[in-house]
Amino acid sequence: MDKLNLRRELLSARASLTPEQRRANAAKVRETLLDQPWAQMAGLVACYWSIGTEPETHGLVFALWKHGATVLLPVLCEDDDLDWAVYDGPDTLAPGRFGLMEPVDTRRGPDAIRTAALVIVPALAVDRLSGVRLGRGGGSYDRALARVGPNVPTVALLHEGELIDGVPADPHDQRVRWAISPGGLTSLM
Ligand SMILES: Nc1ncnc2c1ncn2[C@@H]1O[C@H](COP(=O)(O)OP(=O)(O)OP(=O)(O)O)[C@@H](O)[C@H]1O
Ligand SMILES: [Mg+2]
Structure with a gap:
């Protein structure tokens, strides 16, 4: 399946989750992540502020x-x-483009992600075998993840059923080292 159709399918599955399911998923994903020593040790973490049906x-x-x-x-x-x-x-977030909530603090520049000890990213799906990540189609995280060093843990947060086979991959598509879904942690690559 091409990226466009796969995104459409995954987004429609997300839309069918109830608020209760989303809350329960978020709690499980959060607990799984905070249980990892490499997450507990990270002093500087790059994360995202979820909107819509993204893993919260x-x-x-x-x-x-x-x-x-x-x-x-x-x-x-x-x-x-x-x-x-x-x-x-x-209290330090304000709406930006597409209704994204963004910190009002000084911008540190696109290279700031290079200094993170843990990088947590959104994804619509991750390939079970290769760790290739499918996003919303802006290429934003392909650019951001390309700046992250090979020894820094990168984690995509997913809903159930989003760790799949055959995620379409272009040469620019970045991989992640870990995926966390409500079912638990998966090591990739
Ligand atoms: N390093 C890059 N520099 C410039 N453009 C890029 C880069 N990586 C990807 N892009 C562009 O971004 C566009 C979208 O890429 P893609 O479909 O892989 O998005 P995505 O991975 O789903 O989105 P995101 O990374 O924001 O989650 C493509 O046209 C691609 O050429
Ligand atoms: Mg991509």
């Missing part, structure tokens, strides 16, 4: 911040690349 991260971002990590959240640039700014609590 608000509680996760808050928990990381409460535990003392510095959390970078993306700021979407005009060219769809990602700049980064520090999350400093629930």
Whole structure:
């Protein structure tokens, strides 16, 4: 299946999840992530502030911040690349493009992600064998993940059924090292 049709199918499955299912999924994903020593040790974490039917991260971002990590959240640039700014609590976000909530803090530049010790990204699907990630189609995370060093854990958060075979991959498509779904953690690559 091509990317366009696969995205359509995955988004329609997401739309059928109830708010209760989404909340329960978010709690399981958050617990799984916070159980990992490599997540607990990370002082600087790049994450995302979920919108719509994306695997929910608000509680996760808050928990990381409460535990003392510095959390970078993306700021979407005009060219769809990602700049980064520090999350400093629930009152420090303001709406940006496409209704995305973005930190009001100083922008650290697209290269700020290079300094993260843990990178948590959204995905519509991840390939079970290769770890190739399918996003929403902006190429934003392909650019961001290309800046991340090989030893930094990269994690995609998924709903059930989104770790699949045969994710279409172009040469620019980036992989992730881990996927977390409500069913647990999967090591990739
Ligand atoms: N490193 C890059 N520099 C410039 N453009 C890029 C880069 N990587 C990908 N793109 C462009 O982004 C567009 C969308 O790519 P793709 O369909 O893979 O998005 P995606 O992975 O689903 O989105 P996202 O990364 O935002 O989640 C493509 O036209 C691609 O050429
Ligand atoms: Mg891509």
